[in-house]
Amino acid sequence: MEVYLSRNHQTCLHLFPLSAGRFQDVFDQPNGPDGQPPHFVISRFVSSVEALDRNLKDVVIWDLSGLSQLNELVEAVERMSGRDLQIFSGALDLESISSPADALRIVKNLRQYELFPQIKADEDLGRFLVDTSPVTGKFSFPEEVKPYLDYAKIGAEQRNALGGVYTSDGFVKRRENAPMQEEASGIIALTLATAERWYYLSLPSSEEEIERAKRDLDVEDFAQAGITAVKFTTPQLNGLIPLDTITVEDANALALCLQEMREEDGGLMKFCAVLEAEQPNTFAEALNIAMDRDDYELIPEDMDEYGKQVLRRAGADDEIIDTIDGYMDFAQLGTDSLAEDGVRRTEFGLVRRLSKPFPPQEIGQTMM
Numbered sequence: 001m002e003v004y005l006s007r008n009h010q011t012c013l014h015l016f017p018l019s020a021g022r023f024q025d026v027f028d029q030p031n032g033p034d035g036q037p038p039h040f041v042i043s044r045f046v047s048s049v050e051a052l053d054r055n056l057k058d059v060v061i062w063d064l065s066g067l068s069q070l071n072e073l074v075e076a077v078e079r080m081s082g083r084d085l086q087i088f089s090g091a092l093d094l095e096s097i098s099s100p101a102d103a104l105r106i107v108k109n110l111r112q113y114e115l116f117p118q119i120k121a122d123e124d125l126g127r128f129l130v131d132t133s134p135v136t137g138k139f140s141f142p143e144e145v146k147p148y149l150d151y152a153k154i155g156a157e158q159r160n161a162l163g164g165v166y167t168s169d170g171f172v173k174r175r176e177n178a179p180m181q182e183e184a185s186g187i188i189a190l191t192l193a194t195a196e197r198w199y200y201l202s203l204p205s206s207e208e209e210i211e212r213a214k215r216d217l218d219v220e221d222f223a224q225a226g227i228t229a230v231k232f233t234t235p236q237l238n239g240l241i242p243l244d245t246i247t248v249e250d251a252n253a254l255a256l257c258l259q260e261m262r263e264e265d266g267g268l269m270k271f272c273a274v275l276e277a278e279q280p281n282t283f284a285e286a287l288n289i290a291m292d293r294d295d296y297e298l299i300p301e302d303m304d305e306y307g308k309q310v311l312r313r314a315g316a317d318d319e320i321i322d323t324i325d326g327y328m329d330f331a332q333l334g335t336d337s338l339a340e341d342g343v344r345r346t347e348f349g350l351v352r353r354l355s356k357p358f359p360p361q362e363i364g365q366t367m368m
C-alpha cells in the first residue's frame with residue numbers, strides 16, 4: 001500500500017507494510033528546525049479503501065508506536081476479503097476515526113458491523129424497513145397504503161437511529177447491541193473530545209498511550225478536553241459508579257484495579273456488591289473503594305456455611321467444626337450473626353465490611 005508521509009514540508013512515498021528494520025531508520029533523524037522530535041504527517045493513502053485517505057489524512061505519527069500501528073493497520077487491510085473491505089470502508093466513515101489506532105479497533109471488531117448491498121439511499125432503506133416489517137415488527141402498514149408511503153422520508157428518519165452510512169457498496173451499519181468501538185482489550189473506554197477533535201481511549205493505558213491521546217487532542221492537560229462517553233466492559237458497573245466527577249487519571253487507576261479484579265476469584269462481583277452497599281457519591285470515592293477492596297468480603301448465601309465461617313473467625317479449626325457437626329445449629333448461628341457483622345444484601349450477593357461493619361439493617365428471613 002502506498003502511504004505518503006510528510007516531514008518538515010517534504011513529502012515522501014513509503015510502501016507499507018514496512019520491514020522490521022525500517023522502523024528505526026524512519027525515525028532515526030535529528031529534531032526538526034522547530035525543535036520538535038521527528039514526526040510525520042500522513043499526506044495521502046493510495047489503496048482500495050478510499051475511506052482511509054478521507055479519515056487519516058493530516059493525522060500526525062509522533063513515534064515508533066504510532067508507526068507500528070500504521071504498519072499493523074496496513075497488514076490487516078491487505079489480508080481482508082473483498083466484502084470485509086467494503087464493510088471496513090463504511091465503518092471508517094461511520095465512526096469518524098482520527099488515528100491508526102482507531103482504525104485498528106474497527107478492524108479487530110469488524111464483526112460488529114454489517115453490509116446491506118441493496119440499500120444505497122434513503123428510499124432503498126425505507127422500502128427495506130417496510131418490506132421486512134412482518135419479520136421485524138418495527139413497521140406495520142396495510143397493503144393498500146404502501147403505494148402512498150414516502151419511503152425516502154422513512155429511510156432518512158431511521159438512518160441515524162440505526163447507526164449506519166451509505167457507501168457505493170451499500171448500507172453499512174452497526175449490528176444491534178454492538179459497541180461503537182473495540183472494548184474487549186480494555187476495561188474502561190472513554191471518548192474524549194475538544195471543539196475540533198475526539199479521541200477514543202481504551203483503559204488501562206500506558207503513560208505513552210496517555211501522552212499520545214493528549215497529542216492527538218492537541219491539549220497539554222485532559223482538563224482541556226471533555227469526557228463525552230464512558231463505557232465499562234463489565235456492564236454491571238453501569239449505574240453503580242457516578243460519572244459526573246470522572247477524570248482520565250482516576251479512570252485509568254480504576255481500570256488497573258478492575259484488571260486485577262479479573263484475576264481474583266469473584267473479585268468483580270464483590271466490587272459490584274460493595275458499590276451497591278456503599279453507594280459512593282463521586283468517581284473518586286468509587287476508586288477508593290476499589291483500592292480498599294480487601295476490606296470487604298462476600299459471604300455465602302448458605303447460612304449453614306456462614307455459621308461455620310463465624311466459628312472459624314472465632315478460632316475454631318475444621319477438626320472442631322467436624323466434631324460438633326450434628327450437635328449444633330450452624331445455620332442459626334449464621335443467621336444470628338448477620339446483623340452483628342453488618343452484612344448487607346445486594347443484587348450481587350451478601351457482603352460485609354471487615355474494618356468497620358455496616359450499620360445494622362433489617363435483612364429478613366429471605367437470606368436463609
